[in-house]
Amino acid sequence: MSDGNTGVPHMVTAAVGARLPGQVRAADYEACPVTHTVRMLGDKWTLLVLMLLAERAHRFNELHRRADGISQRMLTRTLRTLEDDGLVARTVFPTVPPGVEYDLTARGRELLVPLSALADWVVQGRAA
Amino acid sequence: MSDGNTGVPHMVTAAVGARLPGQVRAADYEACPVTHTVRMLGDKWTLLVLMLLAERAHRFNELHRRADGISQRMLTRTLRTLEDDGLVARTVFPTVPPGVEYDLTARGRELLVPLSALADWVVQGRAA
DNA sequence: CCGAATCCCTGATGATACTG
C-alpha cells in the first residue's frame, strides 16, 4: 500500500483494467516494479541463466560452461542481481576448493509460470 | 518447423518441461524468439508505450506528451520496432496537416494477457 | 574454484536542428 508510488502502482496491471494518468511521469515509470522486472529479464544473460537453473541447481563453472559466450564478470553480475531480487539462492560449501551452488528460490520457480505463458504467446504468433 | 533453429527452438517453453542441451550455443540463444521478445520488452520505452496503447489508440504527439521524458527519436524507434513485430498498427490520415494514429493489433492485445500474468507475479511478490 | 577490480569499447539513448 504505502510503497511510495505516486499514482502508477503497477502499470501493466492498471493499464489492462484501468486508466493511466494523463501524463505518466518518468520517475513513476522507472520506479514501477514491473518495469524493473522486464528490464532485468531483458538484459543479455538473465533469461538464459534462469532457464538453466530451471532445469536444476548449478555450480558457478557449470553455468559458465553451459552458457556459451558469457564472461565470468557477467555471470557473476547476473547471478547477483537474481539473488538480490530473491529469485536465486546462493549456497556455499566450505570444501577445498570452495564450491558454490546456485538454485532457483520458490519465487524464482513461480516466475517460470508467467514466463511460460509469454513463451506460449511467442510460439502462437509463429504458428499463425 | 524449418525455422533455422539448431536445437533450441523456444528455450523458455522447453526449459520448463524439457531439458536444454549440455551447452546452449550463443547463436541459438540470440536467435530464440523468446529472447527477442523479452529484449524488446526490456528496452527503455516499449512497456510504457504498450501500456498507453492498451488504453486506446493514440496520435504521435499524444504519446509524446503522455510518455514523460521520451524523445521524438526514441518514440519513433520504439513504435517502428513494435510495428515491425506486428504488435502495433500505424494508420495515416491524409489530412492537412497529416495525422497518424497508432493502435495495438490483435496480436498486440493478446500480448497483454501474459504481460498481466507477469505483472500479477510482481505484485504477489510485494504483498508476500 | 569463485570471484573482485580494472580498463575499454560499442550500441543504446538523449539533445538539437531541420523538413514534407
Place this chain on the structure above:
DNA sequence: CAGTATCATCAGGGATTCGG
C-alpha cells in the same frame, strides 16, 4: 503534425588481471 538527420553521451557488456 509527424517525423528525419546529426552529433553527443552514457551505460552495458567484454577482456584481462589479480586474490582468497
